[in-house]
Amino acid sequence: MIISVASGKGGTGKTTVATSLALSLGKDTQLADCDVEAPNVHLFVHPEFRNEEIITVPVPKVDESRCTGCGKCVEICRFNAIVNIADTIMTFPELCHGCGGCQAVCPAGAIEEGERIIGVIQHGLCNGMDFLHGRLRIGEAMAPPLIRQVRSRINPDKTAVIDAPPGTSCPVIAAIKDTDFVVLVAEPTPFGLNDLELAIETVKILKIPAGLIINRSDIGDMGVADYAARENIPVLMEIPYDRNIAEAYCRGEPLVEAFPQWRRRFVRLCEDIDELVAEIAL
């Protein structure tokens, strides 16, 4: 089973929930930080990193001696990543999505597959739990291919928790698509509600069962809870606004390790999610 943790906006407590959930699931768990533009889960679970893989995407390499200048590659590229200028073909690897279209249509076999580094994946262990995260190269814009690579390293026989990037754009979709359950984390404020609405729309389109955790539940208003009720999204947990929780966060301590009473609540949360997923499977 893969549980993803997402939120319509950053700073809602997504990482707090993802780390505590993974730590409460027991040893046979994997924790994958897919917020590849700003991974921060490792700051809380302090993994011992074991190895690092360099991740590349394919980009076209044009052999000018074979190219006839027919322009078919340029026509097919939706991303303006390859262009014919004054009898030569220029490529813009940083715009290329690696779809292979240009190579497939080239009648002269002039396009070979080169590669471009987009980032790294680091693997580690924390107290017996598998940890992995992607780290996008600085200046790189293509987060989704790296996120898909992180996900492909998740062992399907174990339970995995994914910390998704914030927002509702392509990287989030890459991180939560085809997961078994999404835990959405939101704050009970008008801003929180606006972003939650977008997030819920996204998970509905992707047809992923979802539940809500309301963080800093005693600030703000009832808008978020009312909306969740209307949309049939169960509220799985409420985390109050508490200075002690904030202080533990600042020290880099996961909620469940700083406060034993929260460990019990997260263990129950795991059981609730299990039950919800089982019900849907019926």
Next chain:
Amino acid sequence: MKVAVSSKGKTLDSELDERFGRAACFILVDLNTMSYEGVENTQNLNAIQGAGIQAAKTVVDHGAGVVITGNCGPKAFAVLSQAGIHTITGVSGKVKDVIEQYKKGELSPTDGPNVKGHWM
């Protein structure tokens, strides 16, 4: 020789559009005859990415030898230099005045992009 000016409209009275990739039009002026042609750049206004590259291709395909614009990013600049086109940036005003300035030798080519790419 033809000079391409990024512009907000299709006539010599139009204002120069300081964006190169997402300019509304390009006006191509033949300096020998002073005849001109307005080319729309509309497909690029909505391009998801690579607008500068396609705009550069448009002016190359129309046979320009010099481009006069406001801001030009690194990819468009790379395409223009590949095609041997001189690019002049940081210019503003009415297209016809800009052309006059160019003819008097008051505008000199830029040796690199003057704005950063959107992905950098």
